Amino acid sequence: MAERILNILIASVGGQGGLTLSRVIAAAAVAEGLSVRTGETLGMAQRFGSVMSFVRIGEDVTSPLFGPGEADVFIGMELVEALRRIHYVRKGGVAVAALTLKPPVSSSLGIAPRPSKEELVEELREAFPSIRFVDAVGEARKLGNYRAANMVLLGYVNGLVGILKDESVEAGISAILRPKAVETSIRAYYRGKELAKE
Amino acid sequence: MGKIGRVDVLRAPPGTRAALLGNEAIARGVIESGISVVTGYPGTPSSEVIMTLHAYRAHELGIYVEWAVNERVAFEITYGASIGGARSMVTMKAPGANVAADPIVSAAYGGVEGGLVIYIADDPGPHTTQTEQDTRWFARMAGLPTISPIDPDEARKFVKVAIELSEALKLPVILRSTTRVAHTVGDVVFGEATEPVKYRGFKKDVKRFVRAGMSWNRERHAWLLQQLRRAEELAVGKGLVSSEGSGEYCVVCEGVSCGHLKEAMRSLGEGEAEKIKVVRLGMVNPIPREWVKKELGGCSKILVLEELSPYLEVTLKAALHGLDAEIVGMEEGIIPSVGELNPAHVTAALNSFLGRPTEAAGTEVQDRAPPRPPPLCPGCPHRNSFVALRFGLAKAGYSPSKVPVFGDIGCYALGVSPPLEAIWTEHSMGASISMAAGLKIGGFEGPVVAVIGDSTFYHAGLQSLIEAVHKRIDLLVMILDNDIIAMTGHQSTPAWARTETGREARPVKIEEVVKAIGVEHVYIVDPYDIDKAIEVVKEAVKKPGVKVVIMKHPCALWEARVKGVKAVYRVLPEKCTSCMACVRVTGCPALYVAEDGKVRIMEEDCTGCGLCARYCPYDAIIRVERR
Numbered sequence: 001m002a003e004r005i006l007n008i009l010i011a012s013v014g015g016q017g018g019l020t021l022s023r024v025i026a027a028a029a030v031a032e033g034l035s036v037r038t039g040e041t042l043g044m045a046q047r048f049g050s051v052m053s054f055v056r057i058g059e060d061v062t063s064p065l066f067g068p069g070e071a072d073v074f075i076g077m078e079l080v081e082a083l084r085r086i087h088y089v090r091k092g093g094v095a096v097a098a099l100t101l102k103p104p105v106s107s108s109l110g111i112a113p114r115p116s117k118e119e120l121v122e123e124l125r126e127a128f129p130s131i132r133f134v135d136a137v138g139e140a141r142k143l144g145n146y147r148a149a150n151m152v153l154l155g156y157v158n159g160l161v162g163i164l165k166d167e168s169v170e171a172g173i174s175a176i177l178r179p180k181a182v183e184t185s186i187r188a189y190y191r192g193k194e195l196a197k198e
Numbered sequence: 199m200g201k202i203g204r205v206d207v208l209r210a211p212p213g214t215r216a217a218l219l220g221n222e223a224i225a226r227g228v229i230e231s232g233i234s235v236v237t238g239y240p241g242t243p244s245s246e247v248i249m250t251l252h253a254y255r256a257h258e259l260g261i262y263v264e265w266a267v268n269e270r271v272a273f274e275i276t277y278g279a280s281i282g283g284a285r286s287m288v289t290m291k292a293p294g295a296n297v298a299a300d301p302i303v304s305a306a307y308g309g310v311e312g313g314l315v316i317y318i319a320d321d322p323g324p325h326t327t328q329t330e331q332d333t334r335w336f337a338r339m340a341g342l343p344t345i346s347p348i349d350p351d352e353a354r355k356f357v358k359v360a361i362e363l364s365e366a367l368k369l370p371v372i373l374r375s376t377t378r379v380a381h382t383v384g385d386v387v388f389g390e391a392t393e394p395v396k397y398r399g400f401k402k403d404v405k406r407f408v409r410a411g412m413s414w415n416r417e418r419h420a421w422l423l424q425q426l427r428r429a430e431e432l433a434v435g436k437g438l439v440s441s442e443g444s445g446e447y448c449v450v451c452e453g454v455s456c457g458h459l460k461e462a463m464r465s466l467g468e469g470e471a472e473k474i475k476v477v478r479l480g481m482v483n484p485i486p487r488e489w490v491k492k493e494l495g496g497c498s499k500i501l502v503l504e505e506l507s508p509y510l511e512v513t514l515k516a517a518l519h520g521l522d523a524e525i526v527g528m529e530e531g532i533i534p535s536v537g538e539l540n541p542a543h544v545t546a547a548l549n550s551f552l553g554r555p556t557e558a559a560g561t562e563v564q565d566r567a568p569p570r571p572p573p574l575c576p577g578c579p580h581r582n583s584f585v586a587l588r589f590g591l592a593k594a595g596y597s598p599s600k601v602p603v604f605g606d607i608g609c610y611a612l613g614v615s616p617p618l619e620a621i622w623t624e625h626s627m628g629a630s631i632s633m634a635a636g637l638k639i640g641g642f643e644g645p646v647v648a649v650i651g652d653s654t655f656y657h658a659g660l661q662s663l664i665e666a667v668h669k670r671i672d673l674l675v676m677i678l679d680n681d682i683i684a685m686t687g688h689q690s691t692p693a694w695a696r697t698e699t700g701r702e703a704r705p706v707k708i709e710e711v712v713k714a715i716g717v718e719h720v721y722i723v724d725p726y727d728i729d730k731a732i733e734v735v736k737e738a739v740k741k742p743g744v745k746v747v748i749m750k751h752p753c754a755l756w757e758a759r760v761k762g763v764k765a766v767y768r769v770l771p772e773k774c775t776s777c778m779a780c781v782r783v784t785g786c787p788a789l790y791v792a793e794d795g796k797v798r799i800m801e802e803d804c805t806g807c808g809l810c811a812r813y814c815p816y817d818a819i820i821r822v823e824r825r
Contacts, residue, residue: 037382103791105615
């Protein structure tokens with residue numbers, strides 16, 4: 001990996017706020033004077049489909065993509081999607097997943113396996129032993145809006161890795177989120193940061 | 199630092215730095231280049247240009263920005279504006295260019311006065327498009343200058359470049375992007391705004407604008423060829439082509455492949471990158487042949503990086519014919535011909551090109567997670583329509599699995615997945631009705647069904663319906679009317695009384711249009727009233743000729759956003775017998791099977807349509823008012 005570029009992979013289910021998370025990170029990076037590229041696939045996978053966002057920040061980023069084994073930071077917003085993409089994190093990278101399970105229709109119909117939360121956590125630990133888990137939705141709900149789970153996760157990884165300054169993240173949040181969601185999102189971000197210390 | 203708040207993409211001063219999606223950056227480019235008319239038809243990955251202009255109220259800056267009924271109409275509107283001197287832009291995804299091909303090709307002969315930018319977004323992958331179509335060939339066929347930016351900030355700049363080229367050459371100019379430019383967020387620095395340029399005069403000039411005269415057309419063809427030669431000069435003069443470095447090993451790139459290349463070159467060892475000369479083609483049609491010969495004539499080996507098809511490679515092989523250089527790329531299998539390019543492909547191609555050992559590519563990881571194809575959303579009225587179709591056909595005495603259902607382009611195509619497995623085809627805009635008619639004409643004797651959404655019906659279904667009615671084909675047409683263009687992110691349709699800009703519009707009602715075409719049996723039913731919808735299908739399918747059932751209910755996502763969700767459904771575990779009827783009938787993604795083997799509902803995803811409760815034989819699913 002080029003030394004001064006950080007690769008972040010966000011795995012989510014459409015509608016969870018994975019794209020918003022990627023946009024907040026991008027806006028925060030620009031607020032910090034860095035360059036950024038994200039690779040999104042908007043469109044039909046957006047709603048309840050499998051979504052993967054690439055975010056790359058650094059001094060001079062020119063490509064929006066990276067390959068398996070190249071993510072420095074991995075954020076799984078849902079356990080099935082985290083399992084689907086965990087091979088993107090590099091050795092020595094940091095992986096965090098929300099303890100949220102949204103089984104796909106294929107599982108409910110019984111045409112695909114129906115792994116439990118515990119089984120998914122175990123499989124993820126097997127794939128990447130240092131992965132950490134956060135009850136991001138539960139924490140966000142305590143703050144008044146479960147939708148802020150993405151910001152809890154952002155706070156958590158930023159607490160672990162120190163990607164961006166707090167004021168840049170706040171700038172990113174106020175640039176991207178609707179004015180009425182800004183306050184809760186910022187609180188969710190700091191709550192996530194606190195959790196990372198525990 | 200501190201809070202920066204939302205950046206007003208259209209009004210922020212020059213020098214503002216922001217993280218923008220490629221399409222948002224193009225919307226800023228509209229402001230910087232004096233464009234006064236913008237229209238188009240939504241299509242991923244092109245839609246956010248107009249959506250951004252709407253979100254930031256471009257109409258208050260004196261710009262006409264509205265969706266049109268389809269791409270050809272949209273293009274013709276911009277063409278009419280531009281021959282009167284206004285600067286304009288039309289936006290579409292690549293298949294939209296097929297729809298608009300007829301007027302676009304003729305416009306290359308007539309030419310323009312005000313600059314006209316045709317924004318076409320290609321989709322290598324493909325992520326959300328029916329084919330991996332390459333607009334560059336279309337551009338060459340039409341004879342239109344075409345420029346291709348490498349990232350969001352260049353996409354912004356290229357709007358202005360396209361307007362300048364267009365006015366210098368008096369030709370429409372294609373601004374072509376791909377998913378990884380259009381849907382990439384990048385750091386963008388704003389330029390100066392320019393006042394919108396409107397009507398400047400329209401002079402009658404029949405040789406130019408009447409295509410009925412064949413000798414005029416020969417003259418205009420000669421004119422076009424002359425303008426394209428000038429375009430080659432302008433490509434060089436305006437810096438749309440550039441080269442960096444020197445050496446016998448040359449790499450040619452275009453669009454996002456230049457971004458991948460730059461990073462791949464950094465990962466080469468010490469001194470390796472210096473051996474490579476990089477030639478970057480920002481203009482892809484025409485290719486400035488003299489310049490290319492000068493820049494690439496001294497190369498012994500040339501690697502061409504591009505996506506979708508070996509367009510540049512073939513073009514360069516012709517332009518450099520007779521020179522010694524060995525040209526490699528897609529045709530030699532150095533880069534993939536299918537799917538999008540990524541940095542790993544570029545690194546591998548560079549290594550192979552330089553004769554260096556290639557690291558074994560990472561083995562494909564088996565996806566251990568259960569698949570998640572995009573489903574219909576919870577509460578989606580299309581689900582109800584498909585359930586009504588299945589049970590209605592059964593009640594009418596047909597075996598639903600033997601009745602061909604021709605689908606069309608839109609969210610309802612997602613009904614192809616289990617358990618609905620509702621459609622047999624999804625082809626092109628409006629094709630459901632005409633293909634269903636074709637099957638009947640070909641000799642199929644049983645009932646056939648065409649399923650088409652409201653906006654797709656306006657876009658290209660109307661003509662198909664006219665044909666089917668006129669030829670008296672026995673055909674059941676279901677128009678799924680959710681009052682919005684849902685799949686591309688909720689845009690207006692011709693049924694709206696007020697558009698996104700607040701413009702007062704005359705609603706064009708589907709039932710009136712259908713009746714006027716001559717359909718005798720027209721039914722309108724709310725598919726949320728599932729039992730009635732089933733009865734309507736049962737009755738309609740038996741009628742002779744073309745019958746139209748309009749399944750009318752707003753998009754559930756939109757309805758939830760506008761009205762909020764007042765009630766959701768909940769499973770009573772003590773009553774649930776794990777019979778799975780709810781899951782098998784609906785395939786709703788808000789339903790799941792818990793560890794006790796019983797069904798549960800993710801209440802934050804439920805929008806309260808109640809279809810699962812309707813099909814629970816044990817009354818185990820109840821309605822719960824939301825507090």
